[in-house]
Amino acid sequence: MTDTPRISRQFSQRSVMEAIVQGGPISRASIAKLTGLSKQTISEIVRDLEEDGWVRETGRTSGHIGRTAVTYELVVDAAYIIAVDLGGTKVRVAVTDLAGQIVGEDAAPTDARGGMHLVTQISDMALAAATHAKVSRERLRLAVVGVPGAPDNRTGRILLAPNIRDFDKMDVLDAFRQAFGFDVLLENDVNLAALGESWQGQGQGIDNLAYVALGTGIGSGLILGGTLVRGAANAAGEMGFLPIGADPFEQESLRVGAYERAVATYGIIARYEAATGEKVDVPAVFERAAAGDKAADAVLDDTARQVACGIAAICAIANPQLVILGGSIGLRPEILERARRFLPLCFPYPVEIASGELGSRAALVGATAVGLTQLHNTLFGVATPNAGLSLPPTGTEPPQEAVE
Amino acid sequence: MTDTPRISRQFSQRSVMEAIVQGGPISRASIAKLTGLSKQTISEIVRDLEEDGWVRETGRTSGHIGRTAVTYELVVDAAYIIAVDLGGTKVRVAVTDLAGQIVGEDAAPTDARGGMHLVTQISDMALAAATHAKVSRERLRLAVVGVPGAPDNRTGRILLAPNIRDFDKMDVLDAFRQAFGFDVLLENDVNLAALGESWQGQGQGIDNLAYVALGTGIGSGLILGGTLVRGAANAAGEMGFLPIGADPFEQESLRVGAYERAVATYGIIARYEAATGEKVDVPAVFERAAAGDKAADAVLDDTARQVACGIAAICAIANPQLVILGGSIGLRPEILERARRFLPLCFPYPVEIASGELGSRAALVGATAVGLTQLHNTLFGVATPNAGLSLPPTGTEPPQEAVE
DNA sequence: TATAAGTTCGGTGACAGAACGAACTAAGTA
DNA sequence: TACTTAGTTCGTTCTGTCACCGAACTTATA
CATH class of the missing domain: 1.10.10.10 (Winged helix-like DNA-binding domain superfamily/Winged helix DNA-binding domain)
Structure with missing residues (x-):
């Protein structure tokens, strides 16, 4: 070794x-x-x-x-990876071996103080889980941390992450590296979930898929042509700002996102309140709908109609073969069933919709996938000499080496 | 050689x-x-x-x-490529050398009879252009044909191509191969335009961009992470069916596409007619707006607002750094200027918008780019042994080789 | 005289291919 | 039942080829 x-x-x-x-x-x-x-x-x-x-x-x-x-x-215990899913309310960590098997796991409420407190919380949890699983520290090679927002692995900063206190002000990547003592990769949590489902979940063997995480907010991860799409600022899939559901030109839409307002937690609560005058939380709306409450049922219908529109937008732009629903709301069968019903009414081509098979652990699995790939690449060399195309220069630039 | x-x-x-x-x-x-x-x-x-x-x-x-x-x-004349842009009303062909220089070019109205007539028209034009440019036939190695719709280079068929008669019923790829006598690649025309602008136009050096072609219909091409995104059915970027602009649940939206109805030629004409009772064509609307016609001006404003929404949708999903407008309507400065004005009102993050530099020849340039890349790949070998990731099998399948 | 371009020469390491021994199964034979 | 023998696959050894490198050397300049 x-x-x-x-x-x-x-x-x-x-x-x-x-x-x-x-x-x-x-x-x-x-x-x-x-x-x-x-x-x-x-x-x-x-x-x-x-x-x-x-x-x-x-x-x-x-x-x-x-x-x-x-x-x-x-030799599955030749090296280990730490996978972390850092959510707004809950933190999950896992220790996985080289076969991707989880050998240790832990979860806890997210430290609300954010910043360094959170980094320490996570590294402590992870290292404790490793110790508990009898994995010696020097065998830990890499940690992959899924975070909300758009992390940039070059600067170490995370953009668009309003959920986590102080994370916009610090070099998160470096903080994690210090805390862990080995290399760390940051990735968007929904992207990781997409990768997770693509590796071990619903999306196995499918080269073009979208994972839509619907919960407090809404986000999506796109795997197109077999590769995770990140976009220019690592913000691909941040579909909260889709101009659907609410008037995108309203002031409020610029702050929260027209689509996010219409479809996520807030939208469901607001809709039910508008219909009944009662303000209840999301699980309650589902319960009441199941119990036969017409208003709750209509709210779910409306929500699913919006979900279908969002999926239609994704399909119109990215043309995935399969759309996987995840997140606390997206995983509910009531939403899946309704979305399947509504999508053909607003989009002409058939698209598969499915529930995430891995549930809330999708991101953790995805983090493992990223970690394993990265480890293989660093240990056994990357086999991508020149992936990009090689075309002649444009001619608008001066010729390069007329005289050396 | x-x-x-x-x-x-x-x-x-x-x-x-x-x-x-x-x-x-x-x-x-x-x-x-x-x-x-x-x-x-x-x-x-x-x-x-x-x-x-x-x-x-x-x-x-x-x-x-x-x-x-x-x-x-x-040696730029070691081999030549035929680039074709097959539009609903006009066909363009170009003969380009290995440096991507156009050495011969021709254009003509599209043969309305479609089918084999069209294939013959194109191959005749191309071979005549080659002869005229003194390029002998055996030096022609490859033709790249940009077509509306979603061509499949394995089956040779083109999906979603209502514009061209009989093309849905035949093996278009094979027909072209027969007619030309050498290898042919089919690609979506808007995708080619995106590649063209990315190579020699506005998009040089930009890894994440979207090209939006707005004319009779609307379509887009996405280059993300430096690669053209095709989607599951080669239909990525077919944004006509975005659930924006018109009610996507209407019958008509399923046929034509909610967004396409709102923003393309038909939408502009309809809007002007609704405002004034007069039915005039698109260029006339632009003229009248320039002449101070308030109604025409309002129509352009409305259209641009929809364009901005479409761009917002693309940005929310794919997060390009730059959006290039093309197509007969998209290229007009009146639309560009207005879209630039409206986008920040419905999307919170700054996105560059620009006009296509190559105008209506973008697709032709893109076809050349594809052809050159392909030629390089076939002649000098593709150096991509295993681009995909290698992760352990899932475990849902039985272990492979327990006993051989 | 310093410097860079290009060639010649003698490696070296990553393979392939053929040949061969080792180990095993499945038959037939004594 | 024990003993061959054929057929098959695994893995090694040996030899050859090919891509490429490094250093020394030649050639051509400012």
Whole structure:
């Protein structure tokens, strides 16, 4: 378990690791078939990987024709990742191994004092969970923290995060790095949820999907062409400001967001109050609707109609194959069922809608996915030499090297 | 100019080509610096490329201390590309060399009979333009055809293309391939325009942008994270069905699209007619507004307000840094100016809006960009072994190779 | 004379391919 | 039942090829 392996081999090494990770216990001969490399190259690489502690013998095959094969598998405890879902009311942390299995977990109410208090709360929880799971500290390699808003991993700052006190004033990334003592990645929580559902939930094998988190506020994460879309300021999917539901030119819409006002918690409460004069919380509205309260039922209908409109907007712009609903409100079957009913009435092409399978743990799973990918990239090299296109220069710029 | 170069060298060969393409006339020593490869490797590769006819000596540097360097550049006439923009009323074709320079061009009204007639019209125009530009037929390698709707390059069919007769009933891709006699790519016209502006127009160097084409209909192309976003059915950006502007739950909205009805040609004409009782065409409305007609002015205001809402929707979902307006209506300064004024009133974060620099030729330029990229990929190998992430399997599936 | 461009020469490391031994199953044979 | 033998697959060894590097060297300048 020394340092990163030699440079030039990284390519093949990476594919071998991939084959082992994906293919469970697998023999070297099978790896050769999968990767297209020759048997003895695989033997060499596997030997290296075994020496470095990433891979180990598991056993042998038997019952086949021919010689038995030695099988290898990932050493899942070679390194661990901390996954964090930092919500406005609740903080969840998980310790996961290299197979993405959660080996330790904890949750607590978010420290309302925000700022450094919150950072400390989280790192304490995480390190305690690791200790409890008997994971030694030096095996922790990376933490992925899901936060509301638009974090920027270069500056360490988080934009559009009004929920968390003082986070707009500090270098959050650096604070976490200090507290943890290892590398940290920040990512938007809804984006993580989208990745989570795409990896282990409803979205498996689907290259174009949207995850819509509906709760106190509304946000979405888009995976298009197999990649998470972030946008220019990491604010892709912040659909609260969609000009739908309320008049977007009103003053209030600029502050809270026209769509967010119409569809999230606040909208539901306000609608029910307008209809009945009674001010009750969201779960109560659902209960009453279930009990036969016509007004509550109408409120849910209205809300779902707005949800359908939001989904229509996403589909018109991003054309996902599947839309996954999440968040405390979005996960309710009453909303899913109604949205499925209303969407065909306002959008002409069929779109699948489903509930998030992972529920409130989607972001945690997504954080693990990001962490694992990142770890693989740093340990076994990124295999993306030149993803962008290479086109001739435009000619509006002066020619580059006329005379050197 | 034999076949594709040897496999194993493709990697470095590609980066050398890239350096030469980007770096204008460039010496081998400079290529070595740019690519990080050693001098003699570059010499070898450049020799190969020269033998194959892709690259040639241009001259020498002078005026420096040290030995003069021989400079090399792309052989721009080693291969040519046909770029086609197939619009509802007009067809444009261009013949471009490997530097993306247009060497021949032609345009004509679209053959209203559609189907094979149209395919023949286009291939005839293109091949005639090539002949006229003295480009021999065997040097034509690839055609990129921009079409309205959502083409699928696997099935060859085009979805959502009501504008063109019979195109929904045939394998358009195959028809073009037959007619041209070489490979053909289909792409949505607005997507191409977006790529065009991103390459040579307003969007240079910007990784996240949206191109909104506003004319008879409305569509948009999204480039996010440097890549064109296509969506599940190649229908990303088909924003006509945004639930904005008109009631999306009306019958008519399901047919034409709520937003399209509100903002495109039809909407402008209808609005002016509603205000004045007079039915005039779109250019007339603009003229009258310029002449001081209050009603026409109000119509443009209303339209621009809707445009701003559409842009807000795109920004809320995709978060581009820049929105480029194109299309016969979108290109008018009256709309741009008004949209710039209205957007901050319905969307809280600043977004640049600009007119397309390439005007109606954006799609043609984009087609060239796609063609060049594709040619580079086929000729010098795609260097994307495994772009996707490699995460452990989910566990919902049975373990793969427990016993082989 | 300093400096840079380009070539020649002698590596080195990552593979492939063929050949081969090892280990195993499944048959037939004594 | 025990002993072959054929067929199959696993994994290693050996040899070769190819891409590429580094250093030394030549050539051509300001």
